Amino acid sequence: MEQKRIVAIVGSLRKNSYNRQLALVARDIVGDRAIFDIIDYADVPMLNQDIEYPAPDAVRRVREQIKAANGVWFFTPEYNHSYPGVLKNLIDWLSRPVSKEERHVLIKKPVAISGASPGMGGTLIAQDLLVMLLSTLNASVMNAPRLTIPNITQQTDETGHLLITTSLPYLQKQADSFLEFMEA
Numbered sequence: 001m002e003q004k005r006i007v008a009i010v011g012s013l014r015k016n017s018y019n020r021q022l023a024l025v026a027r028d029i030v031g032d033r034a035i036f037d038i039i040d041y042a043d044v045p046m047l048n049q050d051i052e053y054p055a056p057d058a059v060r061r062v063r064e065q066i067k068a069a070n071g072v073w074f075f076t077p078e079y080n081h082s083y084p085g086v087l088k089n090l091i092d093w094l095s096r097p098v099s100k101e102e103r104h105v106l107i108k109k110p111v112a113i114s115g116a117s118p119g120m121g122g123t124l125i126a127q128d129l130l131v132m133l134l135s136t137l138n139a140s141v142m143n144a145p146r147l148t149i150p151n152i153t154q155q156t157d158e159t160g161h162l163l164i165t166t167s168l169p170y171l172q173k174q175a176d177s178f179l180e181f182m183e184a
């Protein structure tokens with residue numbers, strides 16, 4: 001049987017992003033149960049309908065990665081009680097039909113959502129809004145379990161390196177659930 005493939009989309013472009021580090025821990029947890037790639041989309045331009053067709057190379061590349069994946073796992077920070085603009089821009093691109101014959105790449109795609117923040121909210125509001133957005137696009141959202149991690153700096157060392165201690169069992173549970181959810 002062909003190996004499952006998960007792609008992770010991190011809603012932060014920051015090099016030492018906690019959410020990016022969280023995605024790397026998730027990759028370790030998934031291990032050899034699925035191929036797990038973190039999508040690099042820093043070169044995706046701001047959406048402008050004047051440049052939509054033919055799609056820019058970066059957009060085409062990300063679409064191909066998503067099409068080839070069995071599931072998409074979002075790791076997002078919260079910016080001003082929403083998901084970051086870079087993530088909205090990417091999803092706006094992904095929401096557009098690939099061509100006259102081909103609909104957009106998120107339709108029915110299994111999706112999981114996690115997020116970490118230094119504050120007390122744990123990205124809950126951003127996640128709720130992301131669920132709304134992805135549901136609008138007919139993605140198949142795994143609503144439970146989701147993972148919201150508040151006070152993330154309590155799970156890092158003094159250099160900001162993520163240790164993931166108390167949240168580890170929850171991340172493991174979410175990974176197990178998502179692998180199952182993708183099968184359904």
Ligand SMILES: Cc1cc2nc3c(=O)[nH]c(=O)nc-3n(C[C@H](O)[C@H](O)[C@H](O)COP(=O)(O)O)c2cc1C
Nearest residue numbers: 012014017018019077078079080081117118119121
């Ligand atoms: C523009 C901006 C808005 C933010 N708004 C929120 C917020 O609404 N809630 C929150 O918990 N943290 C907020 N933060 C703090 C982020 O949670 C923090 O910078 C976090 O480290 C970003 O995630 P990352 O480490 O994955 O880059 C905000 C940060 C920025 C830059």
